[in-house]
Amino acid sequence: IAGITQAPTSQILAAGRRMxxxxxxxxxxxxxxxxxxxxxxxxxxxxxxxxxxxxGKGEVPDGYSVSRANTDDFxxxxxxxxxSQTSVYFCASSDERGRGTDTQYFGPGTRLTVL
Amino acid sequence: xxxxxxPTEMTATEGAIVQINxxxxxxxxxxxxxxxxxxxxxxTFLSYNVLDGLEEKGRFSSFLSRSKGYSYLLLKELQxxxxxxxxxxxxxxxxxxxxxxxxxxxxxx
Numbered sequence: 001i002a003g004i005t006q007a008p009t010s011q012i013l014a015a016g017r018r019m020x021x022x023x024x025x026x027x028x029x030x031x032x033x034x035x036x037x038x039x040x041x042x043x044x045x046x047x048x049x050x051x052x053x054x055x056g057k058g059e060v061p062d063g064y065s066v067s068r069a070n071t072d073d074f075x076x077x078x079x080x081x082x083x084s085q086t087s088v089y090f091c092a093s094s095d096e097r098g099r100g101t102d103t104q105y106f107g108p109g110t111r112l113t114v115l
Numbered sequence: 116x117x118x119x120x121x122p123t124e125m126t127a128t129e130g131a132i133v134q135i136n137x138x139x140x141x142x143x144x145x146x147x148x149x150x151x152x153x154x155x156x157x158x159t160f161l162s163y164n165v166l167d168g169l170e171e172k173g174r175f176s177s178f179l180s181r182s183k184g185y186s187y188l189l190l191k192e193l194q195x196x197x198x199x200x201x202x203x204x205x206x207x208x209x210x211x212x213x214x215x216x217x218x219x220x221x222x223x224x
Contacts, residue, residue, distance in 0.1 A: 042214030100145035106157035
């Protein structure tokens with residue numbers, strides 16, 4: 001593994017189903033993030049984690065949950081998917097949230113379609 | 116509220132110079148990032164400015180004026196591979212990045 005990986009690459013999901021998007025980084029970064037990107041809009045932060053064992057809500061957290069059991073993994077769960085959650089989801093990580101110079105590095109993304 | 120304003124789309128010619136502007140309003144400020152995003156790919160880091168002035172990095176330069184809430188990305192000697200979206204993202208007082216919708220840059224031969 002080099003950098004950040006996400007799985008699956010893409011997924012079509014029936015409304016009401018549960019889905020977990022996986023994210024793994026091997027850079028030993030403390031902070032991790034989940035964003036969604038929709039056409040015509042900027043990236044919007046869903047949830048973040050400053051360090052293993054802690055999580056926080058971003059701009060659009062409703063309908064999503066996260067956990068951070070260890071440094072490397074930060075899964076995002078949709079408990080009951082709805083069509084408005086159709087989007088491209090990016091996971092990112094950074095060395096230490098809370099510094100201005102802290103650069104975020106992104107995974108390749110998961111394209112999710114909810115029907 | 117927090118707001119980022121960038122042009123939606125720009126067109127330039129291979130070999131030329133283009134300037135992509137970004138104006139922002141944020142609650143506090145801890146620097147501004149520019150990212151490049153090719154279609155269907157992840158954003159990749161280009162530059163970071165926290166002090167006023169110009170930061171040069173090869174063919175790319177980024178400028179910041181904190182008093183005006185203004186930044187620009189300057190791309191020189193444009194190449195076809197520079198066709199991408201360019202995302203402006205200031206960092207607010209909570210160290211959260213506030214993302215603009217991005218400027219789609221089209222390079223023509």
